[in-house]
Structure formats: C-alpha cells, structure tokens
Amino acid sequence: MTRPRDPLSCPTCGDPLRFEILDDERFLVAWSCVNCGLIRTTEPV
Ligand SMILES: [Zn+2]
Numbered sequence: 001m002t003r004p005r006d007p008l009s010c011p012t013c014g015d016p017l018r019f020e021i022l023d024d025e026r027f028l029v030a031w032s033c034v035n036c037g038l039i040r041t042t043e044p045v
Contacts, residue, residue: 012036 010017010033017031022041032039 010038012035012038 008017009015013033013036015033015035017033017038019029019031022028022030026043028041028043030039030041
C-alpha cells in the first residue's frame with residue numbers, strides 16, 4: 001500500500017483535495033479532486 005507524501009494533495013495533478021466524511025463512526029473519508037475528478041477513500045488501519 002503506497003501513501004502519497006502529502007495526503008492533502010492530488011497525486012495526479014497536485015491540486016489540494018477536498019474531503020467528505022462518509023462514515024463518522026468508522027472514520028471513512030472520501031477525498032476528491034475538483035480539478036481532475038480523482039476520488040480516493042481512506043479506511044481505518
Ligand atoms: Zn487532481
């Protein structure tokens with residue numbers, strides 16, 4: 001599993017990502033890039 005150096009920046013275009021909380025209890029968060037449309041989710045480790 002690879003982690004980007006800066007999780008707040010889009011790994012594709014480098015734009016800042018905006019995040020949306022999908023599930024508060026399980027700490028599931030979706031990160032999306034408004035520039036290129038990339039969406040990635042983080043799950044609890
Ligand atoms: Zn992007």
